[in-house]
């Protein structure tokens with residue numbers, strides 16, 4: 001159908017819409033988006049701009065454009081004639097304005113000057129050439145409000161002025177000017193395909209309303225509405241944030257072994273050969289070795305003075321006592337040890353011959369450790385400790401000390417266990433690995449020494465594992481590992497049920513009589529009494545953390561923090577070696 005025929009069709013309203021505004025605000029793109037449904041990529045849009053040199057009537061160009069010029073708005077059939085114009089202020093546009101039904105006045109939301117010119121230049125010009133035509137204000141290039149301007153500037157044609165973030169106008173600015181001029185306001189984006197239909201449908205409405213005033217007999221115009229408000233633009237969702245979830249700790253049995261290298265929540269320092277420190281966890285040691293279990297449950301504060309004397313035994317007496325330990329009941333051994341100790345001291349004094357009564361002391365366990373049953377701690381009062389040479393051949397002493405946490409570097413109360421000098425670091429590490437994982441590497445070099453330490457620590461399964469390896473029956477060790485986990489699960493459950501090694505503060509009450517030594521801050525508050533009814537827990541925070549006499553419980557780290565490895569349940573009870 002020829003476009004001119006529209007004029008001859010009754011009830012088809014032909015509307016001439018002139019689009020004006022500053023250079024490069026987006027007039028042509030807006031017209032093309034409506035007339036040709038041209039969808040261009042942002043890159044195509046940004047990289048090209050062909051200035052309009054003459055007003056054109058796009059509808060005469062091709063069939064598709066002609067088809068798209070026809071529309072129905074509020075039940076009125078219209079034929080929309082769009083006129084593009086050049087933005088040059090000095091050029092004459094009077095021919096374009098002639099007989100126009102509506103004027104679409106554009107500015108760019110990224111160009112404040114173009115909005116300024118709306119008031120100072122364009123609106124007066126429109127009112128001059130077509131005073132009766134309704135005007136619609138359009139803020140183009142809306143997408144730039146939400147765009148990455150650096151990327152946009154890079155993509156724009158080389159000579160284009162870069163867009164600055166502070167130049168981007170908020171919608172209020174456009175609305176303000178529109179309100180001032182008494183005209184409707186819309187925003188568009190050719191890139192986001194937003195607002196194009198809004199602009200032209202409402203331009204048509206404005207034109208039809210105006211026409212209805214003049215041609216009041218046209219009854220088919222009675223349903224035409226005033227220009228409608230535009231629905232707000234929903235900005236594109238920002239890309240989802242990149243969240244990197246660290247891998248969960250591996251669920252296999254190797255995981256606890258990592259705690260030896262990376263001693264999270266360590267509460268024990270094992271000292272080998274006076275200088276090598278290995279950080280460990282009471283819960284792993286005690287649930288895998290009954291010897292460690294008894295060690296950590298040992299009452300350090302209630303130690304009788306005999307044991308204090310025990311620390312000053314001569315080495316000969318101690319060695320003799322250790323031999324007896326293997327032959328007699330332990331309480332007999334202790335009697336012997338005490339007798340031997342007093343003899344040894346006397347003997348040493350005589351040897352000195354100078355009347356100086358300096359007992360031949362066993363080699364000092366460390367810097368100031370075991371100078372008595374209770375120790376001066378510069379910060380917080382008394383430290384507690386105990387000589388273990390009479391208790392086990394594997395250990396020399398146990399003591400509470402303020403020590404630096406290996407990971408947080410914060411000072412905290414830890415249990416320092418000095419191992420016997422005969423214990424070699426390499427094999428001892430293999431034993432520790434077993435205590436954490438239930439596994440023993442077949443290729444371990446010093447199997448005999450491992451077996452020896454296992455024997456001292458009463459870890460008989462480990463000793464059996466060594467025997468299996470030596471007998472070329474290492475395959476049987478898998479069963480031992482399985483049994484290890486079953487047993488340990490049971491022990492952990494038991495510990496959890498009883499709160500053993502839980503690191504939880506006990507309810508605090510007034511200090512019982514005769515327990516003044518448990519006032520670590522010397523402030524009259526016992527703070528915590530891990531040695532009263534409950535088990536020993538050197539990691540539990542005491543006076544500095546616990547409000548005295550409040551009964552408050554504070555969580556600490558011992559069990560819950562480190563039990564990441566799976567434990568399996570086994571109903572069988574765990575045999576314990578009684579503490580001598």
Ligand SMILES: Nc1nc2c(ncn2[C@@H]2O[C@H](COP(=O)(O)OP(=O)(O)OP(=O)(O)O)[C@@H](O)[C@H]2O)c(=O)[nH]1
Pocket residue numbers: 021022023024025026027028029030045046047048049050051052053085086087088140141142143144188189190191192
């Ligand atoms: N981001 C974005 N850029 C646009 C949009 N519309 C137009 N542009 C940009 O504006 C430039 C000019 O667009 P035109 O439509 O040619 O501008 P005009 O107002 O017709 O310019 P003259 O014909 O010179 O008056 C284009 O090259 C595009 O880079 C839009 O919706 N979004």
